[in-house]
Each structure stands twice: as C-alpha cells, then as structure tokens.
Amino acid sequence: xxxxxxxxxxxxxxxxxxxxxxxxLAFTEEERKHLSLLLCDRNNGIGSDGILxxxxxxxxxxxxxxxxxxxxxxxxxxxxxxxxxRHMIDKLGRSNIQIETEKxxxxxxxxxxxxxxxxxxxxxxxxxxFDVASLPMNFSAEQAVDVxxxxxxxxxxxxxxxxxxxxxxxxxxxVKEEELYEIGKKANQLSSVxxxxxxxxxxxxxxxxxxxxxxxxxxxxxxxxxxxxMSASSLxxxxxxxNELDTPVVVxxxxxxxxxxxxxxxxxxRIQLRGNGTNVYQAVVEVNDDMQAFYVHSEERxxxxxxxxxxxxxxxxxxxxxSRA
Ligand SMILES: N[C@@H](CCC[C@H](N)C(=O)O)C(=O)O
Numbered sequence: 001x002x003x004x005x006x007x008x009x010x011x012x013x014x015x016x017x018x019x020x021x022x023x024x025l026a027f028t029e030e031e032r033k034h035l036s037l038l039l040c041d042r043n044n045g046i047g048s049d050g051i052l053x054x055x056x057x058x059x060x061x062x063x064x065x066x067x068x069x070x071x072x073x074x075x076x077x078x079x080x081x082x083x084x085x086r087h088m089i090d091k092l093g094r095s096n097i098q099i100e101t102e103k104x105x106x107x108x109x110x111x112x113x114x115x116x117x118x119x120x121x122x123x124x125x126x127x128x129x130f131d132v133a134s135l136p137m138n139f140s141a142e143q144a145v146d147v148x149x150x151x152x153x154x155x156x157x158x159x160x161x162x163x164x165x166x167x168x169x170x171x172x173x174x175v176k177e178e179e180l181y182e183i184g185k186k187a188n189q190l191s192s193v194x195x196x197x198x199x200x201x202x203x204x205x206x207x208x209x210x211x212x213x214x215x216x217x218x219x220x221x222x223x224x225x226x227x228x229x230m231s232a233s234s235l236x237x238x239x240x241x242x243n244e245l246d247t248p249v250v251v252x253x254x255x256x257x258x259x260x261x262x263x264x265x266x267x268x269x270r271i272q273l274r275g276n277g278t279n280v281y282q283a284v285v286e287v288n289d290d291m292q293a294f295y296v297h298s299e300e301r302x303x304x305x306x307x308x309x310x311x312x313x314x315x316x317x318x319x320x321x322x323s324r325a
Contacts (some may be wrong), residue, residue: 001025001285003035006087007046007280010079012224012255012313014280016046017083019054020255021062022091027053031070034291040069045189045286046296049220052080054087060098060105062088068219072197075102075165078227078273082121085109086277087275088119093265103127103164111274115315117308118276125163125231125260135166138193144168146240151190153183159236163271166198166218167232171240175202177222184216198223199226203233205241210250221325224255231271234260250319256309256317278302 003025006017013154016039020026027035039045050068057063063082066077066259081099085108088097095110106124132139137160139147144160144181149168152158156170168187186199187193197218204212213233217225234249243249258275283299 001254004284006282008083010082011253013079014048015052016048017052021056038073051302057100060100072219081123082277087123115312121277122274124145128269129162134162141302161233163228169201169233169236172202173203201229201233212252223251231260231273235262238262252316256313298310
C-alpha cells in the first residue's frame with residue numbers, strides 16, 4: 001500500500017503525519033500500531049518520535065490520533081497537535097479551528113510568530129488535573145504536589161499532573177540528562193505506581209518566566225522536546241517557581257523554544273502552547289502487505305522553512321549558553 005506522509009516537527013520532536021481522510025486510508029488499530037513500530041524506528045525505519053494520524057471528525061474540523069514510536073497510543077501530544085493544526089489550517093485556509101483529540105476537542109489557531117519567519121500555532125492543552133487518579137498514579141493522597149517518590153529518587157521532589165496525558169515534573173538546579181534517563185526509565189517500569197506509564201521532566205528555572213525543560217517520554221525515551229511536558233512544566237514552575245500567570249513563559253528545549261501561557265479560571269488551570277509546526281519533507285512510503293518492509297519515494301523537501309527554523313534553534317541554544325555551530 002502507498003501512504004503519502006509529511007515528516008514534520010514541533011521543537012525538534014519529530015513525527016510522520018499521515019492524513020487518512022485526505023488519502024482515503026482507513027487503518028485498523030493493529031495497522032496503526034505496526035506502522036508506528038516499522039516507520040518510527042531510528043535505525044531501520046524513517047525515524048521519528050511518533051506518528052500523527054489525521055482522521056475525520058463529527059465534532060471538529062479534524063481528529064488527531066498520536067502513536068508513540070513503541071506502538072502505544074497517547075491521549076494527547078502538544079507538539080504533534082501544532083503540526084496537525086498547521087496541516088489542517090493550510091488545508092482549510094482558516095486560521096482558527098478545532099481538532100478532536102482522545103480526551104477533548106481543542107482550539108488551535110495560527111498566531112503571531114514567536115520568532116522571525118516561524119509560522120506559529122497556538123494549541124490548547126486541556127483538561128489539566130492534579131488528581132493522581134487522572135494519570136493514573138497510585139499514591140497515598142489525592143494529589144502529589146512537590147512530593148517525594150522514594151521508589152524513583154531520593155534526591156528529587158515531583159509534582160504529578162495530567163494534561164491530559166500523564167506527567168511528573170521535578171524542579172532542579174541543573175538538568176542532568178543521564179539522571180533523567182535513569183529516572184524516566186525506572187518510572188516507566190514501575191507499574192505499581194504508574195500503571196499506564198508516565199512522562200518525566202526535569203525543569204530548570206533560568207529567570208522569571210523562562211525555563212529549560214527536558215523530558216523522558218513514555219513510549220519513546222529522551223526526546224528533543226515534549227509539548228505537553230513543557231506545558232505541564234510551565235504550570236508547575238508557576239506554582240512552585242517564579243513564573244507568572246497570564247504571561248508567556250519561554251520554554252527552552254533541546255530542539256528550540258516555545259511559549260506557554262498559563263491561566264487560572266476559578267479552580268481550573270488552562271495552558272496554551274505556542275510554537276512552530278515545521279514541515280521537513282513530504283514523500284510517499286510504500287509498505288508491503290505484512291507491514292515488515294517499506295520503501296520511500298518522491299521526497300520533496302521544504303528547504304526555506306527549515307533554514308528559518310535553524311535560526312530559531314541557534315537563538316534558543318544561545319539562551320542556554322550553547323551553540324549549534
Ligand atoms: N511528544 C508529545 C507527547 C507524546 C505522547 C507521550 N509520549 C505520551 O505517551 O504521553 C508532546 O509533544 O506532547
């Protein structure tokens with residue numbers, strides 16, 4: 001079968017976007033899982049953190065389903081939703097639409113650029129809950145805000161929240177990648193505490209309304225950035241750190257930067273995530289019937305937008321004293 005796709009990314013969190021509706025494809029659940037395992041593989045596949053399947057919806061202009069590279073489906077994907085928003089906005093020629101996701105119908109729009117020449121998309125990250133049952137997480141209280149999880153680490157404190165996929169966030173003085181990898185891996189093997197797994201983030205407050213976030217993603221491992229994690233991290237560092245409500249928090253990540261705006265409406269927190277939705281190339285992948293082999297042809301690259309994105313990446317790296325040269 002021939003499958004047209006777009007290779008795209010949000011903050012370097014990269015995806016294969018397949019529009020099932022546009023291409024008259026209707027995969028079974030097993031096929032979506034198999035395609036994710038086959039195509040996301042960094043060594044033998046196309047290589048990506050996940051697949052974004054775009055489907056029709058009777059509640060919104062479109063529907064997104066997101067599969068991690070290990071073939072599991074996630075409730076939500078913030079960076080992926082920006083890519084799907086861009087795809088649908090380009091397709092429909094409208095700058096404000098709604099996309100159905102597993103847990104909610106979410107507003108997405110094209111907004112003011114966060115950096116010169118970077119088309120920017122704002123997506124709602126909702127619903128947000130601090131109830132441990134919403135992750136789910138087995139814990140001795142209804143919420144786990146700034147608590148120790150001795151099974152995971154004796155050094156760090158964590159806050160658990162769903163946005164609506166499951167996250168734990170730890171504010172640290174310095175993000176140590178190896179330590180994050182170990183804790184993230186352990187958390188995803190600790191089914192007595194996190195029966196459905198969890199995304200684990202380390203967050204460093206750089207200055208007021210500016211943080212650096214790094215995430216070990218459930219179903220993937222360490223990624224350049226995770227949109228829901230950056231949203232969760234902005235909220236947690238607003239509650240426990242020095243960020244302000246209603247003010248863009250600049251979240252620097254390994255793949256660039258985004259802005260997150262946290263608002264409070266009564267007891268409800270809302271987060272808006274703003275950032276790129278960059279297309280790298282589009283192509284057609286031919287997959288054999290048993291989904292064990294594939295061939296990619298007719299690749300068309302989007303050079304200009306990728307050059308523009310490199311400038312954003314260099315700028316983001318300069319903010320944390322790094323260089324991508
Ligand atoms: N990278 C995503 C999140 C993808 C899903 C996550 N790994 C999970 O299983 O919850 C994002 O940008 O939010």
